[in-house]
Amino acid sequence: MTELITAETAGFCFGVTRAIETAEKTAKRLGRVYTLGQLIHNNDVIENLRERGIIPVDSPEEAEGCIIIRSHGVGRAVYDRIAELGLECVDATCPYVARIHKIVDENSRDGSDVLVAGDGSHPEVIGIMGFANGKVRAVSSDIELEELVKSDKNFGAKSLICVAQTTFDVCKWTDLQKKIKKHYTKAKFFDTICRATTDRQAEAARLSKQCDAAVVIGGAHSSNSRKLADICAENCTVFFTENAQQLIREHGEALIRFLSSYKDVKIGITAGASTPAYIIKEVHTIMSEIIKDEAVDAEFAAAIDQMPRVRAYAGNRVKATVVAVNKTEAVVDIGIKQSGYIPAEELSANPNLSPEEIVKVGDVIDCIVTKVNDADGVVYLSKKQVDAQAGMEKIVKAKEENATVNGTVTAVVKGGVIVTSEDGARVFVPASQSGVPRNGKLEDILKKEVGFKVIEVNEGRGRVVGSIKAAEREASDEVKAKFWSELEVGKKFVGEVKSMESYGVFVDLGGVDGMVHLTELTWNRVKHPKEVVSVGDKLEVTVKSFDPEKKRVSLTAKKPEDNPWTKFTNEFAVDDVVKVQVVSITPFGAFAQIIPGVDGLIHISQISRERVNDVSKVLSVGQVVEAKITEIDEEKSRVSLSIKALLDDEPDEDDAE
Numbered sequence: 001m002t003e004l005i006t007a008e009t010a011g012f013c014f015g016v017t018r019a020i021e022t023a024e025k026t027a028k029r030l031g032r033v034y035t036l037g038q039l040i041h042n043n044d045v046i047e048n049l050r051e052r053g054i055i056p057v058d059s060p061e062e063a064e065g066c067i068i069i070r071s072h073g074v075g076r077a078v079y080d081r082i083a084e085l086g087l088e089c090v091d092a093t094c095p096y097v098a099r100i101h102k103i104v105d106e107n108s109r110d111g112s113d114v115l116v117a118g119d120g121s122h123p124e125v126i127g128i129m130g131f132a133n134g135k136v137r138a139v140s141s142d143i144e145l146e147e148l149v150k151s152d153k154n155f156g157a158k159s160l161i162c163v164a165q166t167t168f169d170v171c172k173w174t175d176l177q178k179k180i181k182k183h184y185t186k187a188k189f190f191d192t193i194c195r196a197t198t199d200r201q202a203e204a205a206r207l208s209k210q211c212d213a214a215v216v217i218g219g220a221h222s223s224n225s226r227k228l229a230d231i232c233a234e235n236c237t238v239f240f241t242e243n244a245q246q247l248i249r250e251h252g253e254a255l256i257r258f259l260s261s262y263k264d265v266k267i268g269i270t271a272g273a274s275t276p277a278y279i280i281k282e283v284h285t286i287m288s289e290i291i292k293d294e295a296v297d298a299e300f301a302a303a304i305d306q307m308p309r310v311r312a313y314a315g316n317r318v319k320a321t322v323v324a325v326n327k328t329e330a331v332v333d334i335g336i337k338q339s340g341y342i343p344a345e346e347l348s349a350n351p352n353l354s355p356e357e358i359v360k361v362g363d364v365i366d367c368i369v370t371k372v373n374d375a376d377g378v379v380y381l382s383k384k385q386v387d388a389q390a391g392m393e394k395i396v397k398a399k400e401e402n403a404t405v406n407g408t409v410t411a412v413v414k415g416g417v418i419v420t421s422e423d424g425a426r427v428f429v430p431a432s433q434s435g436v437p438r439n440g441k442l443e444d445i446l447k448k449e450v451g452f453k454v455i456e457v458n459e460g461r462g463r464v465v466g467s468i469k470a471a472e473r474e475a476s477d478e479v480k481a482k483f484w485s486e487l488e489v490g491k492k493f494v495g496e497v498k499s500m501e502s503y504g505v506f507v508d509l510g511g512v513d514g515m516v517h518l519t520e521l522t523w524n525r526v527k528h529p530k531e532v533v534s535v536g537d538k539l540e541v542t543v544k545s546f547d548p549e550k551k552r553v554s555l556t557a558k559k560p561e562d563n564p565w566t567k568f569t570n571e572f573a574v575d576d577v578v579k580v581q582v583v584s585i586t587p588f589g590a591f592a593q594i595i596p597g598v599d600g601l602i603h604i605s606q607i608s609r610e611r612v613n614d615v616s617k618v619l620s621v622g623q624v625v626e627a628k629i630t631e632i633d634e635e636k637s638r639v640s641l642s643i644k645a646l647l648d649d650e651p652d653e654d655d656a657e
Ligand code: SF4
Pocket: 013, 014, 015, 016, 071, 072, 094, 095, 096, 097, 166, 167, 194, 195, 196, 197, 224, 273
């Protein structure tokens, strides 16, 4: 007869239980709290906690109000940073870890170096190293120890303090201590592996020796769970899983094959320190069902189909059939007696869509159970979370291909914004990458559709960092390349005046700026661009010339049909007498406006019958005089005027009489 044996030490350890209780109490007090990193390595629990306002963040900068230090602990510098930011710090560091901090701090004050046996990238080890007062190194194997000895001859020369990560393999630590002693004669060792770990590991070793297979339950990133799996693997077949659903999905066939190959097997069940009791219970239930299922010898696929449904529990992924949709929710059937509800905000990451736009009656959709209310017989589900997982796969692909992903800015958070991709993935965009100017407001892009590049993905933690700025830059590069390839003299644009200088204005032609010189703004004479345009005005311009290498475009806003010279030549001819206004005085004569945009020169010799030595003595700017057009130079667009010619024409006073 096949037998199931569950380890007595399986599940939450003292430190994890304490951290979760601390977080729950704090969330109850404040409504919303942040944990520096995930409280425990278990996605089901993390999602459940998130529902209750306990949000994991990667840095103190992302938190607001209160931050909780999880059981892994952190280094001294992190405490300092939290204080600097003025955040309330609730310390849930496991007392076993805090004891190591104290050992490292106090014993390294005399200049002793510190060696930590453990995974140097694990948060607990990083935190421990953060309490050393001098040199500190982490090694997790003999090989790493040898490398350290070779690479740093001075390390540990004076004296060496040696501690181990609380979850380090007990046997490995005993072996490593012997090797350390050989190289470092002044090494001092502290027993720092926690009881919860030693007990679990010892029981896992015992259990796996008496069993044919072991189901080890733990998160993919839980080092203590992985170690339990390694220990069991030395003695029997191991099925490592995060929960019952994953066990069926990923190991279902292998389990059935295993059970059908052996008779009267013993299967052990153990779990890492971050596995909640209800998940252990679910795994136990599903294993019991598999064992007693008479279809074990039947076709694998058929057997899997006949497996009992897992009871609805938070984090469980299920197939749901939509039975009704209204404005606030979708009602679904998940094959159990309780009714399933997907609230509108859990249907899609896009807050602008109504439930009716997302699902329709009869649709079969994948959902995750978010809450079970046994008293009311109601199960709450989320489609959005499943979409987010699928979205994550697309995000990873987008990063590999450097593709731009589209999404909507759905929240402004500390240090940046959250963009929800079209496929439902939540992406953090730091303020510096948001494309909002330094003195601008992040709120201005809230609810806006944006494109972004994926710059960092941590699948395990479900963390994605994006850059709207990078996508904008790339889009702008593409636009610019297209602009230059299509540019030609005479091409017309309507662009916005972006900036103004005394010599002209810069006009946005759609990602590239062109310059309209003061003299090209209007046919009329102006002293400053502000006389005819303002920043922000739309201006119709034509390309006069351009230089793609220097990225320069010269524009004109003058239209040929408005050319005053054409008007002038149509209306006036040599010998016509015109009323003109003096617009400037020069040593050789005065310029006078005939019509707006056409000035004529009254040469100094043509002002009077008398000899004029100083033009300003006889004419002044603004003065209106009569003059005769004496010459029109079509080629140079020049007009010569003469006052004297009119005087010459006047009859002598004697003649008049
Ligand atoms: Fe504390 Fe040990 Fe649990 Fe780690 S495994 S949190 S050290 S009780």
